Amino acid sequence: MRALWIKPAAGHTGNHIFVDGGGWAFDYHGYAEKDRFLTHTWRGARRRWPGWQASLIELPADVLVSEAKSRGYGGLWLREPGQFLHNAMPRAEAYLGRFHPPPP
Known part of the structure; x- marks a missing residue:
């Protein structure tokens, strides 16, 4: 598994991070077949923002829990677990x- 960041092209919005499990993806909606997830994400973004483009950037696990390390990726700024209430x-x-385990 790996964390992937959907990084919008310059001038666009719509950041998103999900877990890539090979044939499946996981985000706050739960598990989905990866290709369907990406098609749905791109289609929805282009509906909201015509001409929308993005890249998939793999993020090391430590970046997901470190504000300082996340800021090393242009356009990314994540909060640390301790920066949230409790x-x-x-x-x-x-x-x-x-959620149930990922699909086979």
């Missing part, structure tokens, strides 16, 4: 527990 990690783990 402790964000138990809430995130409980949220993930609501």
Whole structure:
């Protein structure tokens, strides 16, 4: 598995980070077949912002929990778990527990 950032082209908005599991993707909606997920994401963004383009950028896991490291990627600025009210990690783990395992 790897974290992928959908980084919009210059002049566009619509950042998104998801987990790439090979044939599947996971984001806050849950699991989806990866190609369908990407097609849906691109189609929706282009509906909102005509001419929208983006790149897929792989992010190391430590970037996802470090504001300083995330800022090393132009256009990315993530908050750390400790910057959220209380402790964000138990809430995130409980949220993930609501989903069934990924499809085979």
